[in-house]
Amino acid sequence: MGVTGMKDLVKESKSLEVFRFQNSQVIIDxxxxxxxxxxxxxPKMDQQHGGDYPAFREQVRMFFTxxxxxxxxxxxxxxxxSEPGKEETVGARLKDKLQKAKRISESSAGRxxxxxxxxxxxxxxxxxxxLQIEMEQCFGEADLTAVLRANERRCPVLSNDSDFYIFDVQEGFLSIDAFQWQHGTNGAIPALRYRTSQFCDHFKVDRNHLPVFAAISGNDYSRLEDRGAFSxxxxxxxQPGGSSAHRRRAILRFLAGFKGRTSEEAVRAALQLAGETREEVIEHFLESTRKYALENPPRPNLPEWIIHEVHRGRLTSFVTSVLTQKSMTLTPLVEDFSKPSSYDASLRIRQFFYGLLVGTQPCKEYDRxxxxxxxxxxxxxxxxxVTPEDLQKLELNNLNEKTGSPINCRNETAMIGDEGWL
Known part of the structure; x- marks a missing residue:
């Protein structure tokens, strides 16, 4: 997730504390x-020719060292x-990445x-x-899990996601952009720490109204089209920042008048100011504010072995997207955009992949x-x-189990080659 313009507001509020980080745990996005x-x-790593993985490996190892x-x-x-309710955002981001990939492939990329x-x-x-670094992969986005783990361990979160300016992280939020991990001195890394209390004091708003600000101002789930009502x-x-920054400051001034009142009252009043009174729209914005509630995410209704392997990072997030949403967003590639997508060549393989995970239910793919x-x-x-007996062995609940004898499949590889799918 992300909150539009939040970084500029934080800078304006002067709520960033110079901080020397050491002798602590940290939750990393x-x-x-x-x-x-x-x-x-x-130097900048390669993006035009498939990636510079050796250099990336060294960079990661240096960071954790x-x-x-x-x-x-x-x-x-x-x-x-991604989570349900973000289809429009996911589509917009995919389009943006495709355009960038095209420019990179044509050697016309900008900064x-x-x-x-x-x-x-x-x-x-x-x-x-x-490196034996502790890791946890989530179902859906990891923001909420990161905050919960940080508060459990009484340590900060390290990320660049502006949603962490909204979440109540008790020990603060460290921006990766200001985290000088290559310039540690005397056993400490220079950083800037953000706390919601200082931001709220500056703008005179309740801490529990920050999710309302995010939902109204604009995050990945909602944005109130107020047609200039707040401004x-x-x-x-x-003031610096133009009309968009003026609108965000005006929303904060509006919320400052709701100190001591509930988030629902603030949401309803904000929508009423914008001329919106439909209950289904109000509920949509209330649901957007609930994305920041510090509650354990629901446990997915999936076999225990899948949940275990996902958390350990041994199953890709592609698996979770297919299982939970019946969808797959294909990663944009730097390739020849005058020709069909490279993913066309592996369609048949993905069809078998989907069959193992969701049976005969259709799966939606997003590609160029x-x-x-x-x-x-x-x-x-x-x-x-395969035979019905062998097909039963390939059901999701049993897919991780070893069978006593090999499953008798027809020669799918030959079939794929004969029909030109690869």
């Missing part, structure tokens, strides 16, 4: 870390795929055009296992169409051509 390590390396030098113990949490090579996450998990109610002299347009299409899973 894994995806944010490997993105940062890959994209911010010096420097943490240990400062007696910092890490727990890395990893996403297990901010970055595409992560497809195996970076897999290599990152492998390195964590080699007109709270006009201000010319033609140049850089996003295409969502339903894919029909394929079941192996």
């Amino acid at each position: 894994g995806p944010n870390l490997y993105y940062s390590l890959y994209f911010n390396s010096n 420097n943490l240990r030098t400062c007696n910092i113990t890490a727990l890395v949490v990893l996403d297990g795929g 901010w055009d970055n595409i992560l090579p497809p195996l970076v996450k897999d290599l990152f998990i492998q390195i964590l296992q080699e 007109r109610r709270y006009p201000e002299p010319q 169409k033609e140049a850089d347009a996003v295409c969502a299409k339903e894919v029909t899973p394929v079941l192996p051509s």
Whole structure:
């Protein structure tokens, strides 16, 4: 998740504390870390020719070596795929990544055009296992789990995700951008720490109203189209950031008037100001605020062996997306965009993959169409051509079990080759 413009507000509030980090545990947002390590390396790692995995491995090892030098113990949490309700955001991000991949493939990329090579996450998990770094992969996004673990262990969260400015992290939030892990001195790493209490004191809002601000201002689940209502109610002299920043400050001034009142009252009043009174819309915004509630996420209704292997990082997040949402977002590749997607070549393999996971239920795939347009299409899973008895052995509950004798499949490899699927 992410909250639009939150980093600028934090900077404006002067709520960042200069901090020397040492002798502590830390909860690390894994995806944010490997993105940062890959994209911010010096010299810059390759993105145009499939990725520079040896250099990435060395960068990750150096990072965790420097943490240990400062007696910092890490727990890395990893996403297990996007959550329901974010389809529009996921589609927009996929389109943006496809456009970046196209520019990189044509050697016309700008400064901010970055595409992560497809195996970076897999290599990152492998390195964590080699270094014996504690790790937990989640079902869905890892933000909530990161906060819960940080509060359990009384330590900060390290990430670049602006949602951590909203969550109530008791020991604070450390931004990766300001985490100078390569410049530790005297056994400590220079950093900047954010606490919600200082931000709320500056803008005079209740801490429990920060999720309301995120939902109204704009996160991955909601944004109130107020057509300038907040800015007109709270006009201000010319301030940095333009109309968008003015709107965000106006929303905070509006919420400052609801100190001591419930979040639902604040949401209803904000929507009423924008001329929105429909109950289903109000409920949508209330649900968006609940994304920041510090409650354990629901346990997925899946076989115990899958839950165990996902948490250990031994099953990819592609598996969780297929099992929980019947969908797969195919990672954008730097390739020749004048030709069909490279994923077309492996369609038949994915159909068997879906068949093992969800049986005959259709699975939706998100890939590119033609140049850089996003295409969502339903894919029909394929079941192996085996006897009913052997097919039962391949059901999800039994898929991890060793059988006494090999399953008698037809020669699917020959069939695939004959029909030109590979």
